[in-house]
Amino acid sequence: MTTPPPLRITIIGAGIAGLTCALALRRNGHTVTLLEKSTFHQETGAAMYVGPNCSGHLMRLGWDPPSTGANLCEGVLSIVGPTGEVRNKMGLEGVSRQWQNPWLLVHRVDLHAELKRLVTEEKGEGRAVDLRLGVRIVEVDAEAGKVVLENGEVFESDAIVGADGNNSIARKSVDSSAVLRPWGKSCYRFLVDREVLKRDEETRALVEEDGYFLDVLANDRKFVAYPCRSNTEVNMAVFLPDDQTEGRGDDWDQQGNKAKMMSGFASFYPSARKLLSYADEDLKVWQLVDMDQLKSWNAGRLALIGDAAHPFLPFLGQGAAQAIEDAISVATVLQFGTPASDVPELMKLYDSIRRERVDYVQEQTRLNGLDEDKGRPPPI
Incomplete structure (x- = not known):
């Protein structure tokens, strides 16, 4: 019996989800084309969790965490914002022994660059992925397996993976009525040199231990801080109600206003405010959005993964993890030797x-993002 040829697979979107899927499908022996509207000349972003439920997947695909500056998450420190009272401080050494894989903290730009290298380099398992940057997609035909670019180029595919994020064009082929809606909070993002914070007597205690995740919260506002890049930088994510920020839409690179951010935490204790004061004037802000669950993530030869299928709020750090799990799952069902006729099923x-699984994690994320007086669970 003749083995079917490798599948021709087109992936739309080269973020973490798309790159992970491309790498896994490449290693399966398929012919993969990856289409991305960005040119990646100025990649931005914040640090991110790589939890135990996804770090192992990436490492099996060839990711070497230390080479990208990933450091372990070694503990959790939770503080009441207005008073400075420590609610909980817990090292993770004991509980981490229960996990098969490590909980890591890494800058998104560094992980993204490494996945892109693994996807496109000639050496390695399978054929190098054909990565096309700066392209604009105008049509996705899920039934025919066809993707059309603005310049008229057509990609005929046995399978299409939509990994193009919140504002997915691929999603329109599955459910054209899906609408993003504001969650009610916006997030400021910035990085601070950890050594600077350790030299400051007011902020030292908040950042002095390697790998600690800091959560400073009040009823309807909070900020989190954790180290990345081999514990040399501290990633800050600062959450305020929309009406107290300038964030509009889910663009990650909107210019934020430091003074407005600081005014939102006037009631927090001095060390917390001092930590926030280290934000640069060019900090970024984005409005958090949510979306009703789609009835389906697939149509014909197309499957959606990551935020294209299920936009995630950031309150459990599971957006990237679930996208990576999606990517691995697609590669699991599309093994080498799969007949093209089997792809829709x-x-x-x-x-x-x-x-x-995704629905459950998403609901837990939403619960964790509620205000305290509206049912948010107590911190760990």
Whole structure:
């Protein structure tokens, strides 16, 4: 019996989800084209969690965490913002022994660059992925497996993976009525040199231990801080109600206003305010958005993954993790030797095996993002 040829697979979007999927499918032996509207000349972003539920997947695909500055998450420190009272301080050494894989903290830009290298380099398992940057997609035909670019170029595919984020064009082929809606909070993001914070007597205690995740919160506002880049930089994510920020829309690179951010934390204790004061004037802000669950993540030869399928709020650090799990799941159902005729049914299978888990994690994320007086669970 003749083995079917490798599948021709087109992936739309080269973020963490798209790159992970491309790498896994490459290693399966398929022919993969990756289409991305950005040119990646000025990649930005914040640090991110790589939790135990996804770090192992990336390492099996060839990611070497230390080479990208990833450091362990070694503990959690939770503080009441207005008073400075320590609610909880817990090292993770004991509980981490229960995990098969490490909980890591890494800058998104560094992880993204390494995944892009693994996807496109000639050496390694499978054929190097054809990465096309700066392209504009105008049509996705899920039934025919066709993707059309603005310049008229057409990609005929046995399978299409939509990994193009919150404002997905691929999603329109599955559910054209899906609408993003504001969650009610916006997030400021910035990085601070950890050594600077350690030299400051007011902020030293908040950042002095390697790998600690800091959570400073009040009823309807909070900020989190954690180290990345081998514990040399501190990533800050600062959450305020929309009406107290200038964030509009889910663009990650909107210019933020430091004075406005600081005024939102006037009631917090001095060390917390001092930590926030280290923000640069060019800090970024984005409005958090949510979306009703789609009835399906697939249509014909197309499957959606990551934020294209299920936009995630940042309150459990599971957006990237679930996107990575999606990517691995698509690669699992599209093994080498899969007949092209089987792809539509296998895309349905992917949907069915992922939906219950993602829905549960998404609901827990939403609960964790509620204000304290509206049912937010107590911190760890």
